Amino acid sequence: MHNKTLSQLSAELQAGNVSSVELTEHFLGRIEKYDGELNSFVTVTKEQALEQARRADEQISAGTAGPLTGIPIAHKDIFCTDGVRTSCGSKMLDNFIAPYNATVVEKFDQAGLVVLGKTNMDEFAMGSSNETSFYGPVKNPWDTSRVPGGSSGGSAAVVSARLAAASTGTDTGGSIRQPAALCGITGLKPTYGRVSRWGMIAFASSLDQAGPMAQSAEDCAHLLGAMAGFDERDSTSIDQSVPDYTANLNDDLSGLKIGLPKEYFGEGLDADVGKAIDEAIATYRKMGAEVVEISLPNTHLAVPTYYVVAPAECSSNLSRFDGVRYGYRCQDPKDLQDLYMRSRGEGFGEEVKRRIMIGTYALSAGYYDAYYLKAQKVRHLISDDFRKAFEQVDVIMGPTAPSTAFGLGEKADDPVTMYLSDIYTIAVNLAGLPGMSVPAGFANGLPVGLQLIGNYFDESRLLNVAHKYQQETDWHLRVPQGFEG
Amino acid sequence: MSLGPDEVKKIAHLARLEISENDIPEYDRNLSDILSFVEQLSEAQTDNVEPMAHPVHAVQRLRADEVTETDQREKFQALAPQSENGLFLVPKVIE
Numbered sequence: 001m002h003n004k005t006l007s008q009l010s011a012e013l014q015a016g017n018v019s020s021v022e023l024t025e026h027f028l029g030r031i032e033k034y035d036g037e038l039n040s041f042v043t044v045t046k047e048q049a050l051e052q053a054r055r056a057d058e059q060i061s062a063g064t065a066g067p068l069t070g071i072p073i074a075h076k077d078i079f080c081t082d083g084v085r086t087s088c089g090s091k092m093l094d095n096f097i098a099p100y101n102a103t104v105v106e107k108f109d110q111a112g113l114v115v116l117g118k119t120n121m122d123e124f125a126m127g128s129s130n131e132t133s134f135y136g137p138v139k140n141p142w143d144t145s146r147v148p149g150g151s152s153g154g155s156a157a158v159v160s161a162r163l164a165a166a167s168t169g170t171d172t173g174g175s176i177r178q179p180a181a182l183c184g185i186t187g188l189k190p191t192y193g194r195v196s197r198w199g200m201i202a203f204a205s206s207l208d209q210a211g212p213m214a215q216s217a218e219d220c221a222h223l224l225g226a227m228a229g230f231d232e233r234d235s236t237s238i239d240q241s242v243p244d245y246t247a248n249l250n251d252d253l254s255g256l257k258i259g260l261p262k263e264y265f266g267e268g269l270d271a272d273v274g275k276a277i278d279e280a281i282a283t284y285r286k287m288g289a290e291v292v293e294i295s296l297p298n299t300h301l302a303v304p305t306y307y308v309v310a311p312a313e314c315s316s317n318l319s320r321f322d323g324v325r326y327g328y329r330c331q332d333p334k335d336l337q338d339l340y341m342r343s344r345g346e347g348f349g350e351e352v353k354r355r356i357m358i359g360t361y362a363l364s365a366g367y368y369d370a371y372y373l374k375a376q377k378v379r380h381l382i383s384d385d386f387r388k389a390f391e392q393v394d395v396i397m398g399p400t401a402p403s404t405a406f407g408l409g410e411k412a413d414d415p416v417t418m419y420l421s422d423i424y425t426i427a428v429n430l431a432g433l434p435g436m437s438v439p440a441g442f443a444n445g446l447p448v449g450l451q452l453i454g455n456y457f458d459e460s461r462l463l464n465v466a467h468k469y470q471q472e473t474d475w476h477l478r479v480p481q482g483f484e485g
Numbered sequence: 486m487s488l489g490p491d492e493v494k495k496i497a498h499l500a501r502l503e504i505s506e507n508d509i510p511e512y513d514r515n516l517s518d519i520l521s522f523v524e525q526l527s528e529a530q531t532d533n534v535e536p537m538a539h540p541v542h543a544v545q546r547l548r549a550d551e552v553t554e555t556d557q558r559e560k561f562q563a564l565a566p567q568s569e570n571g572l573f574l575v576p577k578v579i580e
Contacts, residue, residue: 099560192540206539235545304523315500322501324573329566335576337501345503353502354512357493358519360500371523376536378529383537415515416522432540456541 001026002162003479006071006219009165013060013070020056020070024049024114027072031116031163034483040138040148040157042077043085044117052114059112068226069112074164076155077118078125079105079210080199088201089123089133089151092321092328092347102199103231104168104210111226116164119154123349124318125175125203127151128421131412132351139408140183141480142446146405149179149421155213156183161483166214166223170200172207173306174400174425177437180213181400181449184439186466186476187213188220191457192432193238195224196231204313205236207306207429216476217438217466221245224459240457248460249467254288256465257393263299264398264424272443277399280440280450283472284397284465294392296385301378302427303419308362308375309430314352315359321347354415383431390455395465399424400437400449424451434459438466439475447475486521488513 001023004012012018028046035041049072056070080086080098082105087093101109108115122132130138130153138153140146141161148157152169156179159167169176171189180187188211195210202208212223225246230239260281265274285291323329323343330346333339348356362371389396402423411418428435433453440450450469454462470476488496493513497504504512558571567574 096564099557099564193543232546232548236539236543238541238543298529301526301529304525307519307523308526319501323566324575325561326564327566333576336578339576340501341498341503344501348502353500353504354515354519356500356502357496357512357516361496361516361520364496364499370527373536374526374529374531375523376538377531377534378526380534380537381529381531383540414518416518419519419522430540 002030005216006068006165006214006222009071010067014065020053020060020114021050023070024053024072024116027116027164034161034163037144038139038141038157038161039136040120040154040161040163041074041117042087042089042120042135042154045084045115048084049114049116056112056114066112068222070114071165072114072116073108074116074119074155074158074167075105076121076152076167076169078121078170078201079168080201081105081115081118084118086118086201087134088125089121089135090348090352091134094134094328096327100199103196103233104227105199107226119152119158119167121154122151123352124201124314125151125170125172126314126351126355128174128178128418129406129411130154131408132349134349137408140405141483142184143405146407146446147182149182149401149405151175152213153179156180156185156187159183159185159213159215160480162479166212166219168210169213170208170210171429172204172310173429174422176211176213177400177425177435177449177451178422180437182405182447184447184475184478184480185213186216186220186436186438187211188224188436188459188462189428189434190224190228190459191434193236194434194457194459195227196229196234196237198231198233202317204310205317206313207310216470217436217463218246218249221249221463243460245460245463248464251464252288253284253465253468256289256395258284258289258291259294259389259393259396260291261294261296261299261389261396261398263296268402268420268423269399270403270443273399273403273448276441276443276448277450280469281397283469287468287472292393294389294396296389296427298378298381298385299427302382302430303423305375305378305382305430306426307358307419308371309379311355311359312362312372313359315356315363318352318356323347351415379430382427386431386433395461396453398451400451401425404443404446404448428453432456434462436462436466438469439478441475486524487517488520
């Protein structure tokens with residue numbers, strides 16, 4: 001049952017072959033069995049899940065159910081969930097019971113999806129390995145001595161190990177796509193503004209975007225349809241109608257123009273990952289696509305630009321954690337200054353503190369022009385590279401990450417080396433474009449992700465291009481050893 | 486690029502983060518590494534390039550000046566580390 005896609009589960013539920021309560025109990029049982037090893041959940045909401053499942057069953061028997069009603073999923077612990085702890089992977093919010101639902105949570109609830117719990121993540125979504133979580137790292141189901149990627153590492157691991165039918169993630173610099181690649185699942189980061197950020201704990205507001213993580217592109221299409229849409233409570237939400245993302249999944253790919261940025265295939269790319277990507281491209285050629293080499297000349301500036309823009313925005317966003325209104329407060333503060341300094345110093349982990357300090361420095365008097373303004377200008381150049389590329393091609397492809405999953409602790413002591421694991425994903429956030437990662441084979445027994453980058457609001461095409469590949473290949477159906485049964 | 490311990494302490498203070506004296510050298514090293522890494526940006530030619538604030542160049546929407554939020558003070562204050570009679574409590578500020 002746990003290997004079925006959303007459409008298959010939906011059909012089983014509608015036909016009465018299984019009830020939502022049974023399905024929910026099945027996944028809860030798997031969580032109990034496997035999550036001790038994986039550490040992919042921060043909170044499991046068993047009682048609420050069964051209650052939602054009972055409601056779903058009533059809707060199914062009354063004939064009022066939608067296509068997603070009764071399917072158990074998990075939310076990244078960055079989305080506020082009314083009455084349920086929302087920790088964002090931080091000691092700062094370890095005791096925080098959200099007083100309201102994020103828009104994404106509300107929309108999923110309306111669609112009838114059952115929430116099994118909240119998934120582990122890098123603290124405040126700052127990390128590429130899930131090792132910065134206050135709750136300890138998530139383990140990669142393909143090899144538990146390795147990282148699942150980050151920051152949505154828990155969300156990737158639960159789908160990979162089939163502990164939930166699908167999950168939500170957020171992507172500021174690759175946080176959906178990179179863990180999807182490292183765990184062998186399908187993940188989509190929509191166009192900036194496509195999915196509401198309301199109730200999603202902010203990291204870097206001009207980059208953050210929520211999206212679905214699932215077994216297949218088809219599943220992502222169903223979920224994106226339920227997530228996307230204008231929300232007046234998010235001032236950066238884009239007022240544009242939501243298409244039926246499943247409508248074009250089977251469109252023919254002959255004549256599709258694929259661009260391969262030469263900068264994504266150079267130095268730094270693991271040779272075996274490169275080989276898997278080449279084979280995926282060959283599959284597209286067979287399907288009738290035309291492949292051309294393109295150039296994104298400012299690619300090398302994307303990671304440095306991001307590490308000015310994102311920390312600057314994070315230093316501002318995280319100033320709200322003051323130990324006064326909610327969250328962690330230090331013991332016996334001697335005065336107000338001491339309360340702020342110690343609550344924040346003790347409540348935040350090392351990587352979060354580093355980024356707040358970088359951002360504070362970049363925004364401080366005398367340095368603003370040299371760092372922040374300069375980075376915003378380079379961001380424009382990076383975005384222009386893509387604009388020019390999309391005058392030539394329909395979709396851009398390359399590897400999602402330069403290597404497969406690395407070992408726990410391997411990069412933890414060197415922030416800059418860790419930052420470079422997002423080298424192919426970060427520019428997409430700076431430009432605000434939609435991007436996907438699709439399972440594209442294995443290198444040394446570990447999953448490889450193929451990245452697809454689309455033009456603004458062209459999610460339907462990305463999903464179509466990914467779906468057609470998944471009709472030709474079965475990489476997305478592979479389940480890590482030890483989690484099949 | 487090297488910040489030095491005094492600059493690290495100054496930034497930590499601006500960010501209202503208490504950093505223990507023992508951790509200063511490591512922060513100094515890591516932050517200096519990150520800043521050296523982003524130095525590459527200075528090589529980019531950006532004359533006549535507009536800074537980009539929003540990916541799809543949208544402007545902030547304005548909303549009508551109407552009351553939309555209901556009073557949920559009790560619900561929200563239940564989350565506070567310390568509150569009393571509808572007030573958030575902090576250490577004494579004025580002597």
